[in-house]
Amino acid sequence: MTRSDTDTDAARPAAPGDAAEPAEQDEQTRTRLLRAAITVFDRKGYTAASVREIVEMAGVTKPALYYHFGSKERLLAAVLEQAAREFTRTMDRVVSRPGTARERLLALAIDLNGLFQQNVPVVRVAHAAFFGPVEGTPPFDFTIFDREMERAVRRIVEEGQAAGEVAATAAPSDVALVVMGIVGVFNMRQLHYGVNQVDPGALQRLVGLAFDGAFGPQRQQGEPRS
Numbered sequence: 001m002t003r004s005d006t007d008t009d010a011a012r013p014a015a016p017g018d019a020a021e022p023a024e025q026d027e028q029t030r031t032r033l034l035r036a037a038i039t040v041f042d043r044k045g046y047t048a049a050s051v052r053e054i055v056e057m058a059g060v061t062k063p064a065l066y067y068h069f070g071s072k073e074r075l076l077a078a079v080l081e082q083a084a085r086e087f088t089r090t091m092d093r094v095v096s097r098p099g100t101a102r103e104r105l106l107a108l109a110i111d112l113n114g115l116f117q118q119n120v121p122v123v124r125v126a127h128a129a130f131f132g133p134v135e136g137t138p139p140f141d142f143t144i145f146d147r148e149m150e151r152a153v154r155r156i157v158e159e160g161q162a163a164g165e166v167a168a169t170a171a172p173s174d175v176a177l178v179v180m181g182i183v184g185v186f187n188m189r190q191l192h193y194g195v196n197q198v199d200p201g202a203l204q205r206l207v208g209l210a211f212d213g214a215f216g217p218q219r220q221q222g223e224p225r226s
Contacts, residue, residue: 030068032058034082037075042121045128046076047136076129077138083122084144090115091152101160105175106207108152109183113203116187124191150176182206 036058040049051072055062069075094108116123130142153176160166186203189195 026068029058029060029064032060033065033068033075034079037079038121038125041076041079041125041128046072046125046132073136073138076125077140079122080126080129080138080140083119083126084148086115086119087145088148091148095152095155101156101163101165102211104156105153105179105211106204108156109179109203109207112149112183113186116183116190120190123187127191146176146180149180153179178210179207182210 033054036054037049040053040057044053049072051062051065054072054075055065058065065072065075069078090111091108094104094111097104097107099107126142129137129140150173154172157166157170157172157175161168161170182203185206186198189197
């Protein structure tokens with residue numbers, strides 16, 4: 001290479017994509033590590049999972065993992081934080097959806113069940129971290145899922161009450177527990193291998209049953225049947 005060639009290369013301005021390329025590669029590496037960690041944590045459990053297995057599955061080196069996350073503990077924290085962000089985005093979408101309070105609450109249950117179906121390994125990892133030994137796992141505020149759920153349901157119920165669609169006596173926190181309980185039944189069956197799945201159409205029926213009631217108006221003792 002001649003001196004003029006060198007000068008030309010040095011003087012050449014960076015192409016628009018040149019500066020973004022390393023950042024893009026970093027993001028791809030981070031994504032591969034997160035996906036690999038979810039798979040390994042789900043299969044073996046957090047404690048038994050090794051950094052070596054994670055980086056091999058991700059197709060990267062150990063230094064790459066330590067560069068992006070610092071430790072296996074922080075990697076698990078990143079998995080949980082990503083799950084919380086996606087959960088919050090789902091709640092935000094439901095809250096902004098048009099329709100009656102009943103339609104929006106049903107949509108919330110359906111969307112939340114769909115989110116769990118698409119992310120069963122992540123949900124299993126989160127459950128294991130929540131119910132498993134505290135020692136060795138990163139600190140994480142698991143109440144964020146309940147808080148985001150209640151926030152979304154509270155807004156829908158309050159708007160429904162203002163529109164006369166929901167009884168004024170219905171406490172948003174109670175409605176949130178009902179919806180979470182129904183969705184929880186479906187989700188728990190997805191988390192365990194070999195357990196029969198509930199018919200997806202049953203979700204709509206159960207929500208309707210909860211909102212309409214199974215027994216009709218309550219009769220006083222001795223009151224004749226209509």
